[in-house]
Amino acid sequence: MLEIKNLHAQVEGKEILKGLDLMIRPGEVHSIMGPNGSGKSTLAQVLAGRETYGVTQGQVLIDSKDLLDMAPDERAAAGLFLAFQYPVEIPGVSTTQFLKTSLNAIRKARSQKELDAVEFLKLVREKIKLLEMKDDLLKRSVNEGFSGGEKKRFEVFQMALLEPKLAILDETDSGLDIDALRIVAAGVNALRDKQRSFLVITHYQRLLNYIVPDYVHVLLNGRIVRSGGKELALDLEKRGYGWLEQEVGEPIATA
Amino acid sequence: MTTLMTSTNADTFLGHLEELKRRSAAPGWLAELRERGLAQYRELGLPKPHDEEWRYTRIDAIAKGKFELVGTKPKSILRAERDLKGFTLDTAGPRLVFVDGCLAPALCRLEAGRGVRVSSLAEAIGGEGDFIGQHLGQYIDITADAFGALNLAFLEDGAVVHVSKRTAVEEPIHLLFVSTAGASPAVSHPHNLIVVEEGAKATVIEDYVSLGEDANFTNAVTELVVGDEAEVEHYLLERESARSLNVSTLRVQQGRQSSFSSHSVLLGGALVRNNVHPVLAGEGSWSLLNGLYVIAGTQHVDNHMRVEHAAAHCDSRQFYRGVLADQASAIFSGRIIVHRGAQKTDAKQNSSSLLLSPDAQTNTKPQLEIYADDVKCTHGATVGQIDEEAIFYLRSRGISEASARGLLIHAFAGESLERMKVAAVRELTERQLLTKLPLGDLVGQVL
Ligand SMILES: Nc1ncnc2c1ncn2[C@@H]1O[C@H](COP(=O)(O)OP(=O)(O)O)[C@@H](O)[C@H]1O
Numbered sequence: 143m144l145e146i147k148n149l150h151a152q153v154e155g156k157e158i159l160k161g162l163d164l165m166i167r168p169g170e171v172h173s174i175m176g177p178n179g180s181g182k183s184t185l186a187q188v189l190a191g192r193e194t195y196g197v198t199q200g201q202v203l204i205d206s207k208d209l210l211d212m213a214p215d216e217r218a219a220a221g222l223f224l225a226f227q228y229p230v231e232i233p234g235v236s237t238t239q240f241l242k243t244s245l246n247a248i249r250k251a252r253s254q255k256e257l258d259a260v261e262f263l264k265l266v267r268e269k270i271k272l273l274e275m276k277d278d279l280l281k282r283s284v285n286e287g288f289s290g291g292e293k294k295r296f297e298v299f300q301m302a303l304l305e306p307k308l309a310i311l312d313e314t315d316s317g318l319d320i321d322a323l324r325i326v327a328a329g330v331n332a333l334r335d336k337q338r339s340f341l342v343i344t345h346y347q348r349l350l351n352y353i354v355p356d357y358v359h360v361l362l363n364g365r366i367v368r369s370g371g372k373e374l375a376l377d378l379e380k381r382g383y384g385w386l387e388q389e390v391g392e393p394i395a396t397a
Numbered sequence: 398m399t400t401l402m403t404s405t406n407a408d409t410f411l412g413h414l415e416e417l418k419r420r421s422a423a424p425g426w427l428a429e430l431r432e433r434g435l436a437q438y439r440e441l442g443l444p445k446p447h448d449e450e451w452r453y454t455r456i457d458a459i460a461k462g463k464f465e466l467v468g469t470k471p472k473s474i475l476r477a478e479r480d481l482k483g484f485t486l487d488t489a490g491p492r493l494v495f496v497d498g499c500l501a502p503a504l505c506r507l508e509a510g511r512g513v514r515v516s517s518l519a520e521a522i523g524g525e526g527d528f529i530g531q532h533l534g535q536y537i538d539i540t541a542d543a544f545g546a547l548n549l550a551f552l553e554d555g556a557v558v559h560v561s562k563r564t565a566v567e568e569p570i571h572l573l574f575v576s577t578a579g580a581s582p583a584v585s586h587p588h589n590l591i592v593v594e595e596g597a598k599a600t601v602i603e604d605y606v607s608l609g610e611d612a613n614f615t616n617a618v619t620e621l622v623v624g625d626e627a628e629v630e631h632y633l634l635e636r637e638s639a640r641s642l643n644v645s646t647l648r649v650q651q652g653r654q655s656s657f658s659s660h661s662v663l664l665g666g667a668l669v670r671n672n673v674h675p676v677l678a679g680e681g682s683w684s685l686l687n688g689l690y691v692i693a694g695t696q697h698v699d700n701h702m703r704v705e706h707a708a709a710h711c712d713s714r715q716f717y718r719g720v721l722a723d724q725a726s727a728i729f730s731g732r733i734i735v736h737r738g739a740q741k742t743d744a745k746q747n748s749s750s751l752l753l754s755p756d757a758q759t760n761t762k763p764q765l766e767i768y769a770d771d772v773k774c775t776h777g778a779t780v781g782q783i784d785e786e787a788i789f790y791l792r793s794r795g796i797s798e799a800s801a802r803g804l805l806i807h808a809f810a811g812e813s814l815e816r817m818k819v820a821a822v823r824e825l826t827e828r829q830l831l832t833k834l835p836l837g838d839l840v841g842q843v844l
């Protein structure tokens with residue numbers, strides 16, 4: 143599904159990802175944990191195609207196709223979805239307009255029939271219920287004036303609507319209270335199946351009680367320094383990241 | 398003294414005087430009005446580059462142009478609706494069409510409801526001089542305005558709209574000015590008079606279009622009287638060819654408790670100067686100056702607002718938004734004048750522009766002149782580029798780059814469009830936005 147080989151990326155001349163390897167097979171849920179500033183969001187943004195970050199070395203394949211060669215919208219069409227750590231406010235663009243444009247662009251790219259207004263609304267209503275969001279969301283501008291929790295839920299809502307093959311969640315849990323966290327996790331779990339894969343980036347172990355991963359990786363200073371099962375997350379919760387830093391002889395990156 | 402100083406500038410226009418005289422015998426009061434304009438024009442001459450009111454706008458194309466005076470015969474004869482090539486508006490109200498400054502009766506819809514009269518100025522001058530003489534040229538301030546003075550000097554025709562007391566005109570009145578292509582570029586000086594009496598309500602659309610690509614020059618003045626408690630919406634649509642030159646002045650006189658909105662939609666023209674000058678002369682009146690310009694290539698738009706608060710308890714709002722591509726440039730100059738005694742004035746001004754290219758340029762010049770002490774005046778300006786984070790966010794959702802940019806530009810313009818009540822104008826503007834800028838095909842579908 144997704145294969146990352148020796149990925150190096152930099153921003154403003156500063157190397158942030160320093161040779162990262164990761165393999166995600168269909169249906170798997172991987173979690174990446176790491177302290178602030180270790181490069182988690184950089185990885186997410188590079189995968190989604192943000193041009194601010196320059197890839198200097200390495201390769202990323204999605205379904206054996208070269209991901210790095212694709213424009214951000216082509217990546218979305220190929221089945222990649224990123225739930226942003228900081229969703230962007232877009233004044234003047236209504237969520238309805240945004241969702242419809244997005245959904246139909248992706249459906250078109252997948253050679254599916256575009257939805258008309260009625261079909262679209264029916265689908266949106268369904269997903270809105272799933273994430274326990276309010277209908278008035280459709281009248282508002284994209285993310286504008288949304289609370290932190292609403293923004294995160296809206297990200298997962300979009301994911302549910304677009305049905306990606308691979309979803310990357312960048313700290314979707316941070317800033318959520320326990321109820322919102324449950325809703326978001328339920329939204330994700332509802333989408334889990336044998337084909338769909340997830341890369342769940344988080345700072346805390348808490349989310350992983352709700353979205354149980356198959357694999358946990360620790361990102362330190364731009365490299366994956368340890369991989370394991372879900373018990374690794376519990377370890378980190380108890381002991382923090384300090385011991386790993388000592389073991390691998392890497393200083394913890396600072397934000 | 399060398400003769401170098403007397404360039405051909407003024408002569409181009411003054412050279413038309415003979416022809417004007419030959420054409421028609423003006424009644425005494427009109428001849429006087431023209432004389433007043435002419436004297437002032439001779440004194441001022443065309444604006445010079447160092448003229449503060451024209452600092453960022455070069456008028457070479459006007460000053461050095463060679464124009465014919467339009468008047469008795471249009472360059473092209475338009476007989477049928479289809480000759481207008483889709484420049485009609487989806488409105489059902491009265492319509493006056495001028496082609497190269499000449500009324501085109503076959504294209505007009507003169508039948509108006511009770512209490513409403515729509516006619517050409519030339520006709521009205523011949524008919525009932527009293528009403529016209531009472532208003533015409535009485536509001537425009539030409540002391541420092543060479544183009545206004547020139548317009549008076551050549552006062553001959555234009556549109557007259559007269560709405561009687563307490564008459565509500567629901568359908569917009571469409572004044573369409575078509576300039577066409579011919580042997581040489583032409584100058585016209587249309588002068589419109591719109592009087593909406595006490596308690597009446599009307600919407601007037603002043604619309605400039607061109608057939609063909611001539612560098613025609615339109616020097617228009619509109620005097621608009623908004624009676625006590627009257628409600629008027631005025632639209633200026635500039636959608637002429639990319640070579641057209643257009644200077645227009647809207648002078649508004651507002652009565653007590655009146656409400657006035659000016660909506661300027663500026664899309665066409667090589668050089669456009671848009672003067673809007675409301676005087677809030679009656680207590681408790683309200684004025685909105687809403688503008689949207691979308692320009693590309695080497696287009697230049699100069700928005701010149703002058704909002705005069707002459708009575709107490711009046712509110713005014715200026716909102717201008719511009720989208721600039723390529724090497725386009727724009728000015729927003731917003732002067733708010735609060736006269737002595739205009740207490741409790743609440744005046745706000747905001748201009749913002751979106752630059753789509755590093756070569757596009759804008760200048761903003763807010764000016765406050767306040768002679769009363771209990772007033773609230775604010776101004777703000779923003780100049781920005783498209784938010785690349787927003788573009789990335791949209792693209793990450795499968796939306797192409799072109800469509801993402803289109804959505805953001807459309808959203809930016811949308812704020813101006815939302816204030817415009819006439820759906821036909823909003824739709825027209827959105828359609829023109831789509832053809833003018835690469836907004837991507839998706840935006841077209843979403844609209
Ligand atoms: N756009 C950027 N410009 C400059 N530095 C950046 C930028 N994005 C990230 N960084 C730097 O890269 C490092 C990793 O950041 P990030 O990927 O956001 O970490 P994380 O998500 O793990 O907290 C930090 O030192 C951060 O300051």
Ligand SMILES: [Mg+2]
Pocket residue numbers: 182183184227312313
């Ligand atoms: Mg982060």
